[in-house]
Amino acid sequence: MTLRTAAQFSDGLRDGRRVIYRGEAVADVTEFEEFETAIAHSAHGYSIADSHPELAIAYDEHNAPYSAFYRVPRSPQDLVERGTLIETVCRFGVGTIVLKEVGSDALFGLLRATSGEGHDNAVAYWQHVIDNDLALAVAQSDVKGDRAKGPSQQADPDLYLHVVAEDDESIVVRGAKVHTSFSANADELIVIPTRAMGPGDEAYAVAFAIPVDTPGLTLYVSPFLDAPRNSFEHPVSSQQKMLESLTVFDDVRVPKSRVFLNGDIERAGQIALAFVDYHRFTAINYKLPLLDALVGAASLVAEANGISRAAHVRAKMTELIAYTETVRGFAQLAAVRAFEGDGGVWLPDPLSTNLAKYHFAHGFPEAVRTVIDLAGGLVATGPGGDDWANPEVRRVLEKYFVGAVPAEERLRIIHLIGDLFSGTWGGYQNVLATHAEGSLEAEKLQITRSFDAEPARAYVRELIARATPVPARV
The missing domain is CATH 1.20.140.10 (Butyryl-CoA Dehydrogenase, subunit A, domain 3)
Structure with missing residues (x-):
């Protein structure tokens, strides 16, 4: 296990990810001036281990330290302490989420709502996250198209993310998610269903995790909050920024060891709701x-x-x-x-x-x-x-x-x-x-x-x- 510093978090974002901002490709998110504030904002999720170690550091059964954001709640007291941690880190973010809160919400939801091989993969992925102290973004909201129609009823099948191919080792997915917070400055992306599924939606019942630099993944980052600011007029927004993206999957290959749900329409809604149970708790504390x-x-x-x-x-x-x-x-x-x-x-x-x-x-x-x-x-x-x-x-x-x-x-x-x-x-x-x-x-x-x-x-x-x-x- 490791606990990364804020500088190590930033350095880890130099990985060739494909990011588009205002119509232009961003070669290196850590060298792009407009993203500096956003990366510094998210780095609070790491620096809090220095300023508030009693809240931000957890220990496993071998007394090895890891980020308390990823401590699986096993009692009401664990949730009390999680609420305090989220409120404390978001005081640095001035009432806005920082980064690690959202990814851990999705992890807990997966640990609760998956089954069989998908659950085994979720447990292994949780261990991978705490071993490497990763920052996770969550892609849940599909673009949806005509909202009067379900996923498999859309004129364009890509308006909900779906599986287009599968072999013994992997699945291939196509489509897009929207409102993906932190995607451009996270290490990996957890993808989960946006809603309950019905018969015919099996290809859309999919959940997995991939690194942000996975081939075929492109992040179209919103320019919202992009404006010159000075600290006299803008004491908060000159220092805080979140990046949100349209997250496009163009035949992205996902190893099956990273797949948590594949075709189970009954469990799709359960996973979506399990994430919400934690994410709204995060919301009211941040x-x-x-x-x-x-x-x-x-x-x-x-x-x-x-x-x-x-x-x-x-x-x-x-x-x-x-x-x-x-x-x-x-x-x-x-x-x-x-x-x-x-x-x-x-x-x-x-x-x-x-x-x-x-x-x-x-x-x-x-x-x-x-x-x-x-x-x-x-x-x-x-x-x-x-x-x-x-x-x-x-x-x-x-x-x-x-x-x-x-x-x-x-x-x-x-x-x-x-x-x-x-x-x-x-x-x-x-x-x-x-x-x-x-x-x-x-x-x-x-x-x-x-x-x-x-x-x-x-x-x-x-x-x-x-x-x-x-x-x-x-």
């Missing part, structure tokens, strides 16, 4: 630093504007605190209510997890409006970094933008709010709140599925039975 930033920024800007004692401001702060702490409470409850799944792998309580995720997503737009309301119009009309860097202009800004605190302190708080919640990064966070780790409708569906109404129904029947019978009229 969002906690963002919510802390939301409450902290609201409090500081109200103070800077001299309005913190106003009754309506105190009421707004109460609402923000209640919103944030409700999400945190459900996140903690999900670990406390964990239960043992197949193979002795424990999973967070799906009801509490989806309640947390739904509450976060449903309340986020209103919480953002509240913070912007407290900050004022300077979120959009305030001066920029070039203005502040000019001494003559700065003297004017210091005079006229003073509040209950000096102008620089006030403007930096306002720009932080603008960067987090109103600009490109803020728009990105709003899209994530709506769609990442599942939509609002998907979360409501899981809440309904996870809630056992029978105890409540039985209690009502008991109350009815306790009632004194109405005497019959004579």
Whole structure:
């Protein structure tokens, strides 16, 4: 086993992977300026072993260290500690996932939901990952085409990833996945089904893992968040970036030792859902630093504007605190209510997890409006970094933008709010709140599925039975 450093992680990305950005091939992702911030962002998943070894390092039965992100949960306490690890590393990422969280979610799902040779391969792959301290991206969402039709009903069969050939040693796959976070700066890619499958979809029921430099694999990286930024106007987005890709498989050969599912339509949906069970738990923990930033920024800007004692401001702060702490409470409850799944792998309580995720997503737009309301119009009309860097202009800004605190302190708080919640990064966070780790409708569906109404129904029947019978009229 090994624990890699952040530098070793970055060096490992020099492997000839095929990446397309703004229509051009990227020869070396580690030498490409636009990707520097993204690689540094993901490197927190490695440097946290130095800053927080008590959280980030686990030990096997031989006392050999490995990344705690990949420690298989065997108890509620393991999930409590996983939640703390995710929240802590995502404080460096400012409420955005870093890298290792997602890949480990998929690994746990595979360990729970696979069977037979596929399960044996999953166990061996998990050992390979911890032995080499790999960074994994996850490709789940197919491009889907006409969403009224299933995988095998599409006019173009490649709109869902599928097996096109097979021999004794390998399978060959073709198609594409989308919304693949970190693919351009991960070591390997786990590919799992996006949905349950039906009869005729056998070729689409496939799960496997491959290195990112596998021949036939091409990553078309989204340019979103690509813009020149300075730290005065953009204190967060100038330092944080995620890479998302359209991930195209053009007759990619996968050794059968790396295949976890091949043709089992019944198990395809189980694997998809098993990943979600962990990934939404990750989501509600990685969002906690963002919510802390939301409450902290609201409090500081109200103070800077001299309005913190106003009754309506105190009421707004109460609402923000209640919103944030409700999400945190459900996140903690999900670990406390964990239960043992197949193979002795424990999973967070799906009801509490989806309640947390739904509450976060449903309340986020209103919480953002509240913070912007407290900050004022300077979120959009305030001066920029070039203005502040000019001494003559700065003297004017210091005079006229003073509040209950000096102008620089006030403007930096306002720009932080603008960067987090109103600009490109803020728009990105709003899209994530709506769609990442599942939509609002998907979360409501899981809440309904996870809630056992029978105890409540039985209690009502008991109350009815306790009632004194109405005497019959004579």
